[in-house]
């Protein structure tokens with residue numbers, strides 16, 4: 001294997017998907033092939049980004065019967081080696097994780113173990129950090145296991161909270177200062193390990 005074939009699962013605007021594609025365009029992901037995007041609902045911004053980036057994109061609605069089976073079938077069909085959850089807001093079942101043999105990694109917008117687990121996603125994470133009153137937050141990339149946000153940590157980056165931050169302002173700062181650098185670097189690191197294992 002020269003490059004790990006990666007599927008990116010998305011639920012929203014897709015700025016983390018964009019960061020992966022931009023990093024690839026800059027030649028920073030030599031062991032990674034962004035092969036497939038799976039969107040869990042129609043009409044989300046990430047789909048247009050995938051199209052502009054020339055990556056095949058399947059829409060598999062998460063609320064429909066058989067979601068995980070359909071995703072697993074797509075991963076097999078596209079011979080995917082590793083999965084990146086880039087703003088994917090569902091929780092994958094233990095069965096799913098057992099059935100897919102490669103690594104699955106996720107980006108979470110806080111410093112795990114703070115503000116994570118079931119119910120902590122998207123803006124809610126930043127609302128929780130602000131209402132707790134922490135002065136530093138950040139982002140974490142971790143392996144996915146059967147515990148939501150509970151798998152081994154790959155990389156973290158801290159971001160300062162500023163006086164007057166709103167959840168939206170903080171979300172943007174965490175993306176700009178942490179997520180968009182951390183996710184491509186961590187995905188490439190895991191892809192490189194996969195490629196080297198199979199040499």
Ligand code: GAR
Pocket residue numbers: 010011012013014015016017046086087088089107108109120121122125175179
């Ligand atoms: C990102 O902040 C990501 O870390 C978060 O959702 C946002 C998606 O933005 N993910 C989670 O909260 C997962 N628990 P994007 O669609 O623009 O990448």
